[in-house]
Amino acid sequence: MKNEKVTLFKSKEHASHETLLSFWKRAQKGILLLLCVIVLGLATYQGTRYFQKSRMRNMQAAFMSLKDDVQRLAFAKKYASLPLGGLVTLSLADDAYKMGKYEDAADLYSKARKGLKDTLFYQRAKLGQGIALIAAGKADKGKERLKKLALDKGTSAIIAAEAFFTLAVSEFEGKHYSDCKMYLGEVYKIPSAGIFIEKAKILEEQLEKSVK
Structure with a gap:
């Protein structure tokens, strides 16, 4: 039986990960090919033989x-160590998450990281893995990964904000209200938290009602 903490992750009000998945489906092939062209350009410039034209x-x-x-899975396995292979694996992970196959999604997010090092999608894969683990009922593992990601100074502001917000949601669902408030405070500290500021405010309102 899965942990009850999963419910809030599935609600529209807190489905921040679903927003990322929606964007991915709209822009998927364009993003993949753009990155492929960039990688080819860098490889040619650096004279790397591995990435032959x-x-x-x-x-x-x-x-x-x-x-x-x-075919996508076969492609991802063949090119697992390359950015394009990593991004195809990332898209498979997103699809698994949307279908509620959270453990499969967590595994695919982990595999996607191999080919995504030194790209902007590496952090995205780490974020997805943490969220998927929590949704799969493995809250401790998921939260551990999200904490590490959020506290890493190299993590982008929007990824850190979502990681902290997800931690706040998880603690709220577990009725650990003081920890929830602490993580909401971390979201507010991030100047470029974007939509997660508004999401944090909504959750804070629910928190105030719950502690009364």
């Missing part, structure tokens, strides 16, 4: 011909 063109062609999850 012919191989990159073959990989692009293979990516554009992907039609189903079986």
